[in-house]
Every structure is written in structure tokens, then in C-alpha cells.
Amino acid sequence: MTTPDPPARVVAAARALATGEGHLAILTGAGVSVAAGLATFRGPHGLWEGRDPTELATPEAFARDPEAVWRWYGARLAGCLAAEATRAHHDLAAIAGAVSATLVTQNVDGLHGVAAGGGGAANLVELHGSIRRARCSACPYATALAEPPVGVPQCPTCGGALRPDVVWFGEALAAADIARAEAAFASATLALVVGTSGTVWPAAGLAHLAEAFGAVLVLVDPEETHLDDLADWRLSTGADEGVRVVRDALFADAVGA
Numbered sequence: 652m653t654t655p656d657p658p659a660r661v662v663a664a665a666r667a668l669a670t671g672e673g674h675l676a677i678l679t680g681a682g683v684s685v686a687a688g689l690a691t692f693r694g695p696h697g698l699w700e701g702r703d704p705t706e707l708a709t710p711e712a713f714a715r716d717p718e719a720v721w722r723w724y725g726a727r728l729a730g731c732l733a734a735e736a737t738r739a740h741h742d743l744a745a746i747a748g749a750v751s752a753t754l755v756t757q758n759v760d761g762l763h764g765v766a767a768g769g770g771g772a773a774n775l776v777e778l779h780g781s782i783r784r785a786r787c788s789a790c791p792y793a794t795a796l797a798e799p800p801v802g803v804p805q806c807p808t809c810g811g812a813l814r815p816d817v818v819w820f821g822e823a824l825a826a827a828d829i830a831r832a833e834a835a836f837a838s839a840t841l842a843l844v845v846g847t848s849g850t851v852w853p854a855a856g857l858a859h860l861a862e863a864f865g866a867v868l869v870l871v872d873p874e875e876t877h878l879d880d881l882a883d884w885r886l887s888t889g890a891d892e893g894v895r896v897v898r899d900a901l902f903a904d905a906v907g908a
């Protein structure tokens with residue numbers, strides 16, 4: 652597949668970033684993790700232990716049957732712990748580490764943290780949480796998970812039930828995470844959106860925010876997205892291929908590639 656060259660304004664924004672001017676805001680969705688081969692946990696009939704998995708991702712399900720919810724998240728955690736970060740994760744980590752950048756993800760698999768060399772890169776915002784962490788349902792305690800817990804883990808501080816540190820259906824995103832993401836996109840000179848259709852709030856909002864404040868927008872996705880009209884440079888490829896093109900065309904000097 653041929654890819655058009657980046658427009659001059661995109662190249663200029665990237666050059667400025669390489670000299671320490673401006674801010675890069677990156678937003679990623681499920682597309683960056685496709686090549687990691689993580690199972691969707693939806694079998695041929697869309698069920699897990701006879702249930703619709705999406706019905707386990709709710710506060711009500713956890714209140715009703717926390718052991719079943721933890722069995723499901725434990726299985727997903729095992730898959731994530733066995734998965735390797737993709738080329739896109741590694742290239743994005745290299746870019747985000749070379750310039751002033753904030754990486755915002757909708758994914759809960761924790762692979763951006765893995766690619767950055769640790770669980771909690773300072774410039775990483777996991778909008779929907781991470782299944783590699785658990786937090787107390789009653790107090791502020793939170794912890795990393797090195798392996799799937801057995802049964803329902805208990806809070807060492809207050810004895811409450813620990814729950815997966817993810818945002819469930821019907822729950823609000825953490826206000827601090829939204830604030831960090833919005834600040835990053837409002838101050839961005841270049842916004843890079845990878846592997847997200849832009850239909851789920853706040854993804855579309857962040858891209859529009861960046862555009863409203865004058866950022867140039869680079870979009871990588873093999874499918875049509877709701878953000879296509881905003882893009883200054885549009886790469887209709889998978890994440891691994893498209894991010895590599897972005898790295899080589901815009902950030903080769905910055906990352907030393």
C-alpha cells in the first residue's frame with residue numbers, strides 16, 4: 652500500500668517537537684493491540700461460562716457475584732501477561748519518550764506500560780484503567796497484579812473486596828484522567844490518533860479539542876473513522892505499519908531510528 656507523504660504543516664509540527672517546542676498528544680484504541688493476539692473472550696456463541704462477558708463488566712455484576720467477575724478478569728489478565736507489546740506499542744513508546752508527549756489510551760491491557768519498560772510511565776493516561784491492577788471497592792488502596800488472583804482478593808488496609816481497576820459500564824471515567832487527557836490535547840501542537848474509530852466518548856472529543864486549539868492531526872486506522880475529516884495526514888493502515896511510517900517520516904531524528 653502506498654502512503655501519501657506528510658503535508659508540510661505536519662512535518663513542521665514534528666520538527667518543532669524534536670527541538671523541544673510544542674506537545675504531542677497520542678490517543679490509542681483497540682487497533683494498537685490487534686497484533687498482540689489477545690483473545691476477545693467471546694467464544695463462538697459470544698458467551699463465557701454461559702454468560703455475556705459484557706454483563707460481567709458492571710458494578711452490579713461485581714456486587715452480585717464477585718468471584719465470577721474475578722474469574723473472567725483473571726483469565727483476561729493471564730492473556731495480557733502472556734502477550735507481548737506490538738511494534739506499534741514500541742514505536743509509540745520511543746516517540747513519546749523522545750519529545751514532550753502524553754499518551755492516552757482507551758485500552759486496559761497495559762501493553763503501553765510494558766513497551767515503556769514498566770507498568771506506570773509518567774506520561775501515560777489509561778482512561779479506562781488497567782486489568783493489571785486491582786483497587787479496593789471501599790478505600791483508596793490500589794495494587795499491581797503479578798498474577799490472576801484466586802477467589803476475591805481482600806484489601807490489606809480495610810478488609811474490603813478488591814475489584815479490577817477498570818472502568819465498567821455505567822461508571823464514569825476518573826476525573827483526574829479526563830483532566831490530564833484534555834489538558835494534553837488542548838495544548839497539543841500535533842495529535843496522533845491510532846486504532847480507534849472515534850465513536851466512543853471521549854476519544855472524538857479529544858481529537859476535536861486538539862483541532863480547535865490548532866493542532867495538526869495524524870490519523871492511523873485501516874477503517875473509516877468518525878475523525879477522518881479532521882485529519883491533516885491520514886494513513887489507512889494497521890497500527891504496526893502506520894505508526895512505523897509516522898516514526899520514520901516525522902520522528903526519525905528524535906528517536907534515533
Ligand SMILES: [Zn+2]
Nearest residue numbers: 787790806809
Ligand atoms: Zn480498602
